[in-house]
Amino acid sequence: MSALTLHTVEHDSxxxxxxxxxxxxxxxxxxxxxxxxxxxxxGGLLALALALTCLAAGVKxxxxxxxxxxxxxxxxxxxxxxxxxxxxLVRARLDREALTPxxxxxxxxxLIGGGMMTWEGVLYALNVVFKTLTMILVLPLGLxxxxxxxxxxxxxxxxxxxxxxxxxxxxxxxxxxLFEEIQTIIEAQRLRGLTFETMGALKRLRVxxxxxxxxxxxxxxxxxxxxxxxxxxxxxxxxxxxxxxxTRLRAADYAVIVGSVLFVIVAAIAYVSWxxxxxxxx
Amino acid sequence: xxIDHGSPLVTFDNVSYIYPRAEKPALHDVTLDIGKGxxxxxxxxxxxxxxxxxLSLSGIVPQFYGGRFFGRITVAGLDTLEHPVSRLxxxxxxxxxxxxxxxTATSVENEIAFxxxxxxxxxxxxxxxxxxxxxxxxxxxxxxxxxxxxxGGQKQRLAIAxxxxxxxxxxxxxxxxxxxxxxxxxxVFATVRELNKTLGITVVMAGHxxxxxxxxxxxxxxxxxxxxxxxxxxxxxxxRVEYLERCHVRPPQVxxxxxxxxxxxxxxxxxxxxxxxxxxxxxxxxxxxAVQAPHIPPAATVNRDTSLLSACDLxxxxxxxxxxxxxxxxxVYAGEYLLIVGQNGAGKSTLAKHFLRLLLxxxxxxxxxxxxxxxxxxxxLARRIGYVAQNPDNxxxxxxxxxxxxxxxxxxxxxxxxxxxxxxxxxxxxGLWERREAHPLALPKGDRARVVIxxxxxxxxxxxxxxxxxxxxxxxxxRTVLDxxxxxxxxxxxxxxxxxxxxxxxxxxxxxxxLGKGALLLDAPVREAYHAIDVLASTHIVPPQAVLLxxxxxxxxxxxxxxxxxxxxxxxxxVNGFRGSFAxx
Numbered sequence: 001m002s003a004l005t006l007h008t009v010e011h012d013s014x015x016x017x018x019x020x021x022x023x024x025x026x027x028x029x030x031x032x033x034x035x036x037x038x039x040x041x042x043g044g045l046l047a048l049a050l051a052l053t054c055l056a057a058g059v060k061x062x063x064x065x066x067x068x069x070x071x072x073x074x075x076x077x078x079x080x081x082x083x084x085x086x087x088x089l090v091r092a093r094l095d096r097e098a099l100t101p102x103x104x105x106x107x108x109x110x111l112i113g114g115g116m117m118t119w120e121g122v123l124y125a126l127n128v129v130f131k132t133l134t135m136i137l138v139l140p141l142g143l144x145x146x147x148x149x150x151x152x153x154x155x156x157x158x159x160x161x162x163x164x165x166x167x168x169x170x171x172x173x174x175x176x177x178l179f180e181e182i183q184t185i186i187e188a189q190r191l192r193g194l195t196f197e198t199m200g201a202l203k204r205l206r207v208x209x210x211x212x213x214x215x216x217x218x219x220x221x222x223x224x225x226x227x228x229x230x231x232x233x234x235x236x237x238x239x240x241x242x243x244x245x246x247t248r249l250r251a252a253d254y255a256v257i258v259g260s261v262l263f264v265i266v267a268a269i270a271y272v273s274w275x276x277x278x279x280x281x282x
Numbered sequence: 283x284x285i286d287h288g289s290p291l292v293t294f295d296n297v298s299y300i301y302p303r304a305e306k307p308a309l310h311d312v313t314l315d316i317g318k319g320x321x322x323x324x325x326x327x328x329x330x331x332x333x334x335x336x337l338s339l340s341g342i343v344p345q346f347y348g349g350r351f352f353g354r355i356t357v358a359g360l361d362t363l364e365h366p367v368s369r370l371x372x373x374x375x376x377x378x379x380x381x382x383x384x385x386t387a388t389s390v391e392n393e394i395a396f397x398x399x400x401x402x403x404x405x406x407x408x409x410x411x412x413x414x415x416x417x418x419x420x421x422x423x424x425x426x427x428x429x430x431x432x433x434g435g436q437k438q439r440l441a442i443a444x445x446x447x448x449x450x451x452x453x454x455x456x457x458x459x460x461x462x463x464x465x466x467x468x469x470v471f472a473t474v475r476e477l478n479k480t481l482g483i484t485v486v487m488a489g490h491x492x493x494x495x496x497x498x499x500x501x502x503x504x505x506x507x508x509x510x511x512x513x514x515x516x517x518x519x520x521x522r523v524e525y526l527e528r529c530h531v532r533p534p535q536v537x538x539x540x541x542x543x544x545x546x547x548x549x550x551x552x553x554x555x556x557x558x559x560x561x562x563x564x565x566x567x568x569x570x571x572a573v574q575a576p577h578i579p580p581a582a583t584v585n586r587d588t589s590l591l592s593a594c595d596l597x598x599x600x601x602x603x604x605x606x607x608x609x610x611x612x613x614v615y616a617g618e619y620l621l622i623v624g625q626n627g628a629g630k631s632t633l634a635k636h637f638l639r640l641l642l643x644x645x646x647x648x649x650x651x652x653x654x655x656x657x658x659x660x661x662x663l664a665r666r667i668g669y670v671a672q673n674p675d676n677x678x679x680x681x682x683x684x685x686x687x688x689x690x691x692x693x694x695x696x697x698x699x700x701x702x703x704x705x706x707x708x709x710x711x712x713g714l715w716e717r718r719e720a721h722p723l724a725l726p727k728g729d730r731a732r733v734v735i736x737x738x739x740x741x742x743x744x745x746x747x748x749x750x751x752x753x754x755x756x757x758x759x760x761r762t763v764l765d766x767x768x769x770x771x772x773x774x775x776x777x778x779x780x781x782x783x784x785x786x787x788x789x790x791x792x793x794x795x796x797l798g799k800g801a802l803l804l805d806a807p808v809r810e811a812y813h814a815i816d817v818l819a820s821t822h823i824v825p826p827q828a829v830l831l832x833x834x835x836x837x838x839x840x841x842x843x844x845x846x847x848x849x850x851x852x853x854x855x856x857v858n859g860f861r862g863s864f865a866x867x
Contacts (some may be wrong), residue, residue, distance in 0.1 A: 028493065123354060130507075155631075160592065173387075185676055185679065187671075189313075190660045190661060190664065190668050192689055192741070194693050214676060214678055214679050218676070225380070227346070228346060231368070231385045232340050232371055232376040233397035234400040238400075241401065241402055244391065
């Protein structure tokens with residue numbers, strides 16, 4: 001779990017130097033395209049390109065590996081669901097009746113007898129998995145390469161209300177503390193004879209449910225303390241404030257913003273005109 | 283209750299305050315003036331109203347909490363009820379107890395800038411104020427650092443810098459040193475005093491650090507049950523040792539020592555409250571009276587044939603490369619009471635966690651009853667070794683006290699009758715049986731710590747490790763926990779305590795292990811360890827004042843005075859054949 005906590009990349013790169021507004025535009029463009037594209041080939045290429053970009057930007061390989069591992073059960077679920085049960089949806093997307101079977105369960109088998117896994121269903125499942133992976137990986141690319149304060153200023157400059165920007169930055173700041181607290185509580189339970197190593201899934205769920213009580217109470221105490229601290233620092237949430245750091249868009253930022261917008265436009269034209277990105281085309 | 287001030291910066295006029303749904307007032311009819319440039323120490327037991335007093339200065343009480351407020355408070359001429367907290371923040375800088383919660387930014391300079399930004403200070407002005415604030419708290423060169431790269435003392439100094447940058451008239455610090463090791467605490471006190479003297483900033487500091495407040499404060503205000511019961515200079519107030527002890531407030535050890543000497547019939551014209559005056563007075567008194575080192579009972583002997591816990595050339599390196607322990611070898615024997623001391627980051631908790639297999643050695647080995655912990659599980663070790671961590675709230679996850687204590691027993695698969703028997707026994711031993719139906723988190727902090735101890739005791743462990751059990755507790759609370767540890771030791775348990783508070787431990791510990799930067803610096807009986815001043819200093823630990831007074835006596839009389847407590851120092855003085863006495867340890 002700790003591998004998934006938020007962190008900041010350790011080395012300087014093209015992405016760390018970008019303004020958060022240009023990263024927001026890039027993140028938006030990638031998310032939009034990933035959402036629209038249904039082609040598993042293009043979706044897979046986009047996810048792969050994004051993973052490589054994350055690595056180049058300094059996101060740890062271990063982080064990406066953990067994301068992929070955590071997605072595996074979801075991927076397996078999607079393969080089963082779409083491979084066996086998604087025939088109607090796939091037919092509608094392809095606008096044809098005949099699908100390519102991979103294998104069929106013997107009709108005599110109870111419950112699943114006659115069930116057929118189709119090639120198109122599997123491809124559609126892969127499209128959903130790649131889509132999800134892309135939408136997840138776009139977050140570390142934008143967030144891990146940006147200082148929290150730069151995010152706040154970038155968001156305010158992008159006309160997002162300061163109060164929302166502040167809540168967002170506070171969440172990022174306290175997220176790692178929350179994970180630390182979970183670890184401390186689990187440690188305390190192990191010290192009272194709890195054997196996580198040999199525990200079944202149901203019992204584990206019950207244990208996690210018990211963690212919620214001290215965690216929520218702790219969070220309430222901390223949030224009240226934070227409220228007091230903020231008030232004592234004259235915080236009112238008013239946008240009428242000054243900023244220590246200035247932010248301005250440079251040539252690279254304009255290039256990313258223009259490139260992102262162009263990417264969306266070209267992808268939209270290609271999708272509408274030639275069906276590039278549609279399911280079954282590529 | 284007033285002290286004559288030229289022109290007060292703060293006035294409390296018959297102030298009473300009751301929190302919503304509370305039955306008793308947190309502040310009760312407090313009248314007080316605080317002069318410009320004054321350093322006021324706020325003392326009192328836990329629950330006396332110190333935090334409420336501090337919060338009322340910035341208007342957070344009652345504006346944030348609500349409740350019923352009577353009387354009037356003014357700060358720099360502003361009524362705290364009539365002006366919003368954000369307006370009062372221009373005049374009142376606040377520093378709180380927990381260094382983690384009060385820092386909200388991800389860089390040092392942004393932390394300082396935050397209040398300035400909220401107050402619409404122009405950027406150019408911020409660029410001038412930030413380095414100045416950092417310079418004032420001696421944190422130059424850290425502007426770009428992430429606050430988590432700072433030590434505890436540095437974080438509190440950063441919080442002070444952030445408050446200071448606003449250029450407040452008043453700096454309010456609520457127990458700012460309670461979570462720091464002695465050197466961190468010293469850093470904070472020295473910084474605050476310097477700001478008070480050089481910049482003339484008025485300071486209100488609440489805390490239990492008697493020795494430091496005696497040294498730095500101009501005046502002390504004693505709160506008991508929300509009422510201001512005494513106000514005066516540290517020399518006057520801390521000299522009233524018996525009165526303070528009745529109020530459950532710990533006076534500086536030097537004052538305690540002279541009060542005991544006085545009780546022994548020795549003429550003490552004036553009870554000193556600071557160490558230098560104490561040493562001078564001790565030498566003067568020692569010239570007038572017969573002085574002889576008291577009989578020190580021999581230390582309890584422990585069978586050292588076989589060790590219960592062993593660390594053999596233990597080295598531990600954390601994932602980020604920090605070397606927390608370096609070639610530490612140590613044996614702990616059954617029935618011992620061991621104290622582990624050292625600065626923050628010395629490796630104390632890391633060592634303890636190895637005994638429970640919460641951590642594994644990077645190199646070397648850890649043995650429990652001659653079995654390598656690599657071959658054991660944490661849950662199996664937990665049956666034998668109880669670990670009471672610092673914050674009880676992170677160790678409570680059940681809806682009733684009874685369920686909390688039964689939690690471990692169910693995990694260990696005892697039958698219902700055995701569980702009931704052990705729960706009752708454990709709760710009765712800690713005086714919690716009557717509260718067994720209560721939600722543990724609804725109890726006061728001291729009681730919550732006892733619930734955790736009860737839950738550990740129910741497993742009948744042979745060894746109990748208390749990790750910083752006195753942090754954040756007042757003197758009474760700390761003694762309560764330590765008295766429990768003493769009872770357990772008397773019942774044959776092996777007890778290990780990790781703490782910075784050396785002054786609390788002479789009545790309990792037999793053996794002391796001193797760690798510094800991950801290395802074992804000293805392993806000696808308590809008397810030897812407490813007098814190894816250079817070794818303690820190398821890991822930023824300051825011995826209790828009684829030890830330093832004993833050293834002064836030894837220097838004066840060219841004899842050995844291996845004393846640890848005010849009672850032992852007092853027992854050196856003989857009056858008409860009558861000698862002050864102290865209970866044999």
